[in-house]
Amino acid sequence: xxxxxxxxxxxxxxxxxxxxxxxxxxxxxxxxxxxxxxxxxxxxxxxxxxxxxxxxxxxxxxxxxxxxxxxxxxxxxxxxxxxxxxxxxxxxxxxxxxxxxxxxxxxxxxxxxxxxxxxxxxxxxxxxxxx
Numbered sequence: 250x251x252x253x254x255x256x257x258x259x260x261x262x263x264x265x266x267x268x269x270x271x272x273x274x275x276x277x278x279x280x281x282x283x284x285x286x287x288x289x290x291x292x293x294x295x296x297x298x299x300x301x302x303x304x305x306x307x308x309x310x311x312x313x314x315x316x317x318x319x320x321x322x323x324x325x326x327x328x329x330x331x332x333x334x335x336x337x338x339x340x341x342x343x344x345x346x347x348x349x350x351x352x353x354x355x356x357x358x359x360x361x362x363x364x365x366x367x368x369x370x371x372x373x374x375x376x377x378x379x380x
Contacts, residue, residue, distance in 0.1 A: 250268055250271065250272065251271070264338060266341075273351060276354060277353075277354065277355060278354065278356075278357060279342075279345075279346075279351075279354050279356050279357070280357045281342045281346075281356060281357065281358045281359065282365065283342065283358050283360050284359075289331060289335055290328075290331060293327060294328055297318065297327055298318065300312070300313040301313040301314070301317060313327075342356075342358075346358075
């Protein structure tokens with residue numbers, strides 16, 4: 250992560266608080282996908298159900314366990330984790346956006362699929378103009 254963020258024009262994906270200070274300290278923009286709870290839950294449940302039934306490999310041989318479909322423990326189920334963490338991340342990013350500590354960062358909050366599509370289109374247009 251350190252080496253990757255030394256170059257120009259890098260992108261880091263994730264919510265890992267352990268590296269947030271380092272990454273955000275080098276960043277100029279934070280893109281926050283803040284979709285509604287219902288949307289996030291519907292997508293998480295649908296994706297988990299599909300992956301469980303097909304036994305699709307996720308990474309390093311990992312597969313969705315059947316327990317993801319019925320466990321209420323966030324440490325055992327991505328569905329439960331998503332249900333219990335959505336609000337936590339929303340608060341964390343809202344607070345960071347208002348914090349003087351991160352005043353130099355541009356926060357881009359994408360609340361809908363249309364917002365995300367427009368952001369990508371605008372980014373592609375800006376990149377084409379730079380060439």
